[in-house]
Amino acid sequence: MQILEKKEKFDYLYLAVLPVVTTYIFELKKQWKKFVIFSLIAVSFIILLSYLPYALIPDNPLPDTQADYFQSGLNFLIMIVIFGSCFFFSGIICYEYDKKTGYITFPIINKYKLVTGKFLGALTLLIGVIAAFYIALGVLGIYWYGGPINYRYYYSFGIAILYVLAVGSFVTVFSSFMQNVNMTIVSTIMILLIANMIIDSLVMLLYPEFEPIYSLNHASDLISYILVEDFPTKLEDRYEEVEFRNFTRRRWLTPTIVGGITVFLLYTTICLVVAAIIFKRRQL
């Protein structure tokens, strides 16, 4: 009797998860080419900016430590994550509506399972892209400074994954109400690259002492700053005073570790809830 009940439970779970898993695998296959292209771009970035300048220009000294080298290399990661998120996540919801593909799987797959599979697939691929970035940079770190890799580099990778999750969720919100993929890509790139920077600058001007804890840009500083051996624990160590035309403002170096991670998780949660609500209400 118990065995039967267990089997029933297993079957129930299997049927519930199956559409998500198959959609996930299908998404991996569907976006495989995009993954290869972005990985190549990421590795090319590393070679171009973290290898060639030191290999070809004799007077260009390497940073003092492996951690510093990684820190400078990771500055390019943000761009890759933003562009990657926009390209991998933009079609998650709006593509189904734009192309009217939703009917295909009803009623065995409900639309939430379809989107969950797609989201997880896109997330995996983008994590794969940044993993390629980290591996290439790590290999060069060993090449220039010898092993082993600074253990904080792995922390940085973990935080970068959270950042990918947050930015991917942000793009998913746009995908839930935009008409098509191209519009989603353009609008999210504009917001993530330009609008956020403008908002941060305005806040900095209006409230010079306020730490922009709402900002994904600010939180993303943690990805590279986590590599600093003596990570600042006091507030005054996390910013620099900058003088500009008789105006003193604070340039924030990094959020706290807990603060940064919380921002990423909050962004992820809020964005996914909002996307789910819009998605629920959206009709073909």
Add this chain to the structure above:
Amino acid sequence: MSKTTMESDKLEMKSEEKTLIEPIEKPETGLKTVMRLENLTKKFGSFVAVDKINIEVHEGETIGLVGPNGAGKTTTIKMIAKLIRPTSGEILVLNKAGELQSLNGNDKDLVKFGFLIDQPFFYDMSANQILRYFARSQNYPKEKINARIDELLTLFKLIDWKHEKVRTFSKGMRQKMGIIQSILVDPQIIILDEPQTGLDPKARIEVRATLRELQRQGKTIFVASHMLHEISELCDKIALINNGRIIAFDTIENLEKNLKDKELNCQLLYPITPNNLEGTINRLNEKLVPYVNHDMEESTADHDHGVKYNLEKQSFKIYYDGKKESRGEILEIFMSELKSNNKIISFSQPKTSKLEQIYLEMIQMDEPREGGG
């Protein structure tokens, strides 16, 4: 096990002539209701796309939802597919326990559906990859997937394109893919919206043959089309929809019975001059009062007097009571009325497809409106 699910592997259509003209020998249709639309209504703002539709579909039946473009067919099907929400009313569908269940309930309890809506679009993958994904995600037995895909691709003559990307397919080939995906997992209820759109005549015959085969297997089929003649021979019942309303829902025989034998065409050699037209029609109407079709009088203002003159065709259309003896009387009335200045060159029942004629008549009866769904 339901009779509709047993014969999934028997979809063998190797010989075209085998299926094209054979009479349908499908399992007896029971009276078990598999789907019921109750007062189904959809409004887009103030525009009523679907207006209190009531349809009951029984197991094994093939129902045709027929209407002109913008009549509300696709909107109705999209509501069944849960792609849009009804403004009011309900859709009840058979569940695995054999009971009717609201579509808003738990999807997993429902019997399997297959859908083809509008012009199907597919992800930019090969036909094989896409069909494998659909089959796996809908829990079709893994070991049977390859054989099933090959079987259907062969049936629709797409087997050579199995590993080609769907974006390289023509419109007709994509439509075939749409039909394949709708029957891929051997669903009990198959809902098709304009399945023959974009297909060449040969492919249309193949689609009809496939539908016949599915009928033989006892599947319940709900097919929407604006081309009545394409589906009329397949359907047990036809629901004529116009302006979002079902204007008739019955067996083809009953629909025909209502109109086909109650109409005559009287073709003249010369046109009636506009000066004489009104007087001629009035005189004819007076004389035809005992023979006119009173059902038609009640249903439409256009046919108040039982006689209608078509200027272009130079012919009268007479709606009468359908009795054979009346036909002779009516002919005599026309001959006596027109003998002085005209000649009758033809006096007959309509030559066009009976059902097509019914369709056109009913659509004409319904008030025109703007927009569509």
